[in-house]
Amino acid sequence: MSSPVVKLSLRLRxxxxxxxxxxxTLSAFGVLTYTTVSKxxxxxxxxxLERVSNSLEFIIQKKQQETNKPLSSPxxxxxxxxxxxxxxxxxxxxxATPQDTTMVADSAAEEPDVVWSAVYEHILMNSKNFYIxxxxxxxxxxWRSVNSRNLSDKLLPFYxxxxxxxxxxxxSYDSINGQKLRIYATRSSEAQITVGYTLTExxxxxxxxxxxxxxxxxxxxxxxxxxxxxxxxYSLRQVDVITHSAxxxxxxxLSKRLPxxxxxxxxxxxxxxxxxxxxxLEASFAQIRQFTSDASHELRTxxxxxxxxxxxxxxxxxxxxxxxxxISSSLExxxxxxxxxxxxxxxxxxxxxxxxxxFDLVNISKIAEDVCEDLxxxxxxxxxxxxxxxxxFVTLRGDSIRLHQVxxxxxxxxxxxTPDNGEVHxxxxxxxxxxxxxxxxxxxxxxxxxxxxxxxxxxRVDPSRSQDVQGNGLGLSIVRxxxxxxxxxxxxxxxxxxxxxxxxxxxxxxxxxxIS
Numbered sequence: 014m015s016s017p018v019v020k021l022s023l024r025l026r027x028x029x030x031x032x033x034x035x036x037x038t039l040s041a042f043g044v045l046t047y048t049t050v051s052k053x054x055x056x057x058x059x060x061x062l063e064r065v066s067n068s069l070e071f072i073i074q075k076k077q078q079e080t081n082k083p084l085s086s087p088x089x090x091x092x093x094x095x096x097x098x099x100x101x102x103x104x105x106x107x108x109a110t111p112q113d114t115t116m117v118a119d120s121a122a123e124e125p126d127v128v129w130s131a132v133y134e135h136i137l138m139n140s141k142n143f144y145i146x147x148x149x150x151x152x153x154x155x156w157r158s159v160n161s162r163n164l165s166d167k168l169l170p171f172y173x174x175x176x177x178x179x180x181x182x183x184x185s186y187d188s189i190n191g192q193k194l195r196i197y198a199t200r201s202s203e204a205q206i207t208v209g210y211t212l213t214e215x216x217x218x219x220x221x222x223x224x225x226x227x228x229x230x231x232x233x234x235x236x237x238x239x240x241x242x243x244x245x246x247y248s249l250r251q252v253d254v255i256t257h258s259a260x261x262x263x264x265x266x267l268s269k270r271l272p273x274x275x276x277x278x279x280x281x282x283x284x285x286x287x288x289x290x291x292x293x294l295e296a297s298f299a300q301i302r303q304f305t306s307d308a309s310h311e312l313r314t315x316x317x318x319x320x321x322x323x324x325x326x327x328x329x330x331x332x333x334x335x336x337x338x339x340i341s342s343s344l345e346x347x348x349x350x351x352x353x354x355x356x357x358x359x360x361x362x363x364x365x366x367x368x369x370x371x372f373d374l375v376n377i378s379k380i381a382e383d384v385c386e387d388l389x390x391x392x393x394x395x396x397x398x399x400x401x402x403x404x405x406f407v408t409l410r411g412d413s414i415r416l417h418q419v420x421x422x423x424x425x426x427x428x429x430x431t432p433d434n435g436e437v438h439x440x441x442x443x444x445x446x447x448x449x450x451x452x453x454x455x456x457x458x459x460x461x462x463x464x465x466x467x468x469x470x471x472x473r474v475d476p477s478r479s480q481d482v483q484g485n486g487l488g489l490s491i492v493r494x495x496x497x498x499x500x501x502x503x504x505x506x507x508x509x510x511x512x513x514x515x516x517x518x519x520x521x522x523x524x525x526x527x528i529s
Contacts, residue, residue: 024242024245024249027241027248035237035241039230039233043230047219054218058195059197062195062196062197066199073147073201074203142213143158144208144209144210145208146206146207148205149204150203150204182197182199193212193213194211195209195212255283258271262291269291270292271291303470308353312350315346315349315350315353316350318342319343319350322342356488360487370412371412372410373412375408375416376408377407377409378403378441380416381403383417384424385399385439387421392428395433397435397436397437398435399437400436400437400439401441402442403441407443407448409522411499412495415499416495419496422488422489422492427452427454431454437454438452448518448519448520450515450518451517452514453514458510458512467505471487500519501520502518503518
């Protein structure tokens with residue numbers, strides 16, 4: 014059993030898709046913003062740690078150059094003045110506040126705290142969160158910042174414990190007494206310098222940023238959803254207008270059209286296409302109504318004649334000759350009815366694509382000669398001169414029976430609509446790899462306004478000028494279909510009262526045919 018299909022309106026589907034895209038975009042923006050800020054903060058921190066370490070290394074090297082002695086007298090945690098070679102890194106000044114960095118030492122050292130001066134010179138962050146440790150190459154500590162001394166007996170990691178390579182530097186993370194630190198360690202030929210900074214500030218900043226994103230992004234998404242819904246509703250309002258107008262169009266008012274939008278956009282093009290379709294439907298319905306009317310008229314006339322003759326025979330007893338005459342007349346009407354029905358059936362099959370053709374190599378020169386010979390008797394009866402100019406062996410691939418029907422219909426019409434003592438000329442020639450068939454007569458001609466209708470079903474020229482001509486007006490419709498089925502063209506030119514010329518052009522290669 015198939016699951017039920019959830020039907021969503023186009024407006025709702027557009028809103029969902031739009032909201033999903035906005036949600037993905039906002040999520041990507043949030044992740045990118047958080048990641049970028051995090052990387053930027055860590056990068057700035059690493060740069061500050063490296064600058065502080067480089068400054069301390071420069072101070073140590075300068076002091077050694079002044080004293081010309083190696084580091085000695087390691088730092089000891091006693092409440093007395095540091096008398097080592099690093100006495101200038103006075104513990105007394107390490108305990109000073111950031112605002113008190115210009116304090117002078119006691120009698121043993123009367124210079125500013127150069128460590129914190131180096132720190133203040135190269136950072137914009139809180140100096141109290143810096144942890145500094147200086148040791149020799151044997152991991153013997155010479156000096157530690159006061160805040161690092163408050164970390165119990167836990168020491169900052171030595172460079173030697175991370176990388177055994179003189180002159181190199183390394184970044185790492187460490188955790189001391191529950192505090193996460195970013196560590197930068199470096200080593201020279203005389204000392205190891207370790208500078209650390211708590212990550213609390215960065216974590217707090219990122220936490221605030223994350224909270225802000227959690228607040229702002231959902232609000233932005235909500236606004237986007239509401240805005241997307243109203244935008245979709247506004248964009249599709251013309252669709253509602255078209256739908257309402259289309260519902261009012263029926264088979265009885267096909268002349269009505271959908272209102273065109275003011276803006277030439279996709280909906281306007283769709284509306285124009287629908288109007289063109291409605292126009293074609295209107296033409297088709299009109300053609301069907303005309304066809305029904307014409308067919309009824311064509312069938313009603315022979316049926317009325319047939320009925321009248323049969324009723325007349327039944328009124329009283331007739332002689333044998335009268336019966337033969339009545340039956341012969343009735344048979345003529347039956348034949349006429351049969352022709353109309355057969356032609357209608359043939360047109361119906363052609364329009365539905367059910368008609369079939371058999372394509373073989375056909376000598377249309379021979380077909381033209383045979384038709385002219387057959388119709389010469391009819392032409393002689395009207396004293397019409399039927400002449401031909403037929404090039405020999407003009408062959409093409411086609412249906413010989415259908416092509417015979419084309420020649421028969423065109424030449425027969427020329428004879429029918431040509432007055433006595435007129436002329437009909439048939440020409441068949443090969444031009445530019447195409448068969449050209451031209452039938453010219455000196456008949457009654459066609460009004461210029463009637464020429465576009467000449468191939469319509471049941472169309473006949475002015476009955477007052479062709480009242481003696483029998484026909485049902487379907488022949489030329491069938492001829493045009495046969496010619497087009499052979500990928501050919503048929504045209505007509507006429508001068509009223511002087512004659513008509515039909516020109517048929519057929520390509521020689523008809524291997525690939527589509528009957529429609």
